[in-house]
Amino acid sequence: MVQFVDARLDASFAALSDATRRGVLEQLRRADASISDLADTFRMTLTGMKKHVAVLERAGLVATEKVGRVRRCRLGARGLAEEAAWIERYRQVWDARFAALDTVVEDMIRRETDNERGS
Amino acid sequence: MVQFVDARLDASFAALSDATRRGVLEQLRRADASISDLADTFRMTLTGMKKHVAVLERAGLVATEKVGRVRRCRLGARGLAEEAAWIERYRQVWDARFAALDTVVEDMIRRETDNERGS
DNA sequence: GACAAACTGAACCATATGGTTCAGTGTTTA
DNA sequence: TAAACACTGAACCATATGGTTCAGTTTGTC
Known part of the structure; x- marks a missing residue:
């Protein structure tokens, strides 16, 4: 199939x-x-x-x-469900990466403000 | 653009x-x-x-x-957001059609059972 | 330094793609 | 019935695609 x-x-x-x-x-x-x-x-x-x-x-x-x-x-009657599903799998991978990147960036920012407060 | x-x-x-x-x-x-x-x-x-x-x-x-x-x-970093969005517009059209078709079919079934009950 | 590994680029091939023109065929309409 | 309309099919063209081979170049390893 x-x-x-x-x-x-x-x-x-x-x-x-x-x-x-x-x-x-x-x-x-x-x-x-x-x-x-x-x-x-x-x-x-x-x-x-x-x-x-x-x-x-x-x-x-x-x-x-x-x-x-x-x-x-x-x-046509067929629609684009298969195609949407295929693409969606990849969107998830990319979204996950950006989310991970966001976390890193947030971390960096948090640490920076902490340092500023500390010094 | x-x-x-x-x-x-x-x-x-x-x-x-x-x-x-x-x-x-x-x-x-x-x-x-x-x-x-x-x-x-x-x-x-x-x-x-x-x-x-x-x-x-x-x-x-x-x-x-x-x-x-x-x-x-x-x-790659680009992802498939554009493509997903493009396809999504069409999925919506097709989904709407199937929904409409469902309504028609449900109507037919309802009317049929009503008739059976009536006769 | 020699040899192998991993890639790169040029050249080639068969087939597909995106368009055209030209010569039909079937369908309306005056 | 003649003319116009909407399409269809064959043939052609230039370019792109998906693959190959062969001859390099660069890099790692013994």
Whole structure:
């Protein structure tokens, strides 16, 4: 199973590593849109935008549906729970370090004021 | 400033989009390591691993320091706060949707049991 | 001083990415 | 039915990525 999670994380982090694609998610967060709408927003050819949407769709972050001649794009059902969890583990490590650093600094300050009082 | 954040997110999400590099972070989370150590763990040439470390370093996720003939690698100071915040915005959207879906489902179930009781 | 260890840099390779143009196909609309 | 619209697919291009080998350089050890 680990490999599946790995592949999924590969796909979604790769999808998120492009500013245009993050922008597309931002736009879809507000409202559904067609490929044309998105291409227009990001001043890009339809073909170019379609590729970006395909990347987001493969990662499960966007879902699309053809309605007449328009392809309606909306946020996908998958969410980013795995990704959030992965990142959270690291945030904890870093937070812990900063907390440790804080303690050291506080200690230093306390000792300094003590010395001042003493002298 | 937006462009800086954008470039940073590009770099860090791209860095995270490779299973080997996520593995390197996992290993460094437990203990610092040399390029050799990491290359050994992931059965890769030194040169190959050095490139991965360079990617992580450019993204600010890893910091390195040459000590004698060894390059010591450890988790970088930057953390993943920006990334966590970015993802969190989307998690909220998706959570809200699932909550809404839950309400609908609960409603359906309630109505069904009411009907059963009524008939 | 000689040799091994640990890294570094250049060069190469196959494949992927982010974009384009161009030539379609199917769908509305006048 | 003709024209316009929205998309789709193939082909192309430049550059990036993930790996390798090979030939150094620096540092530690006997």
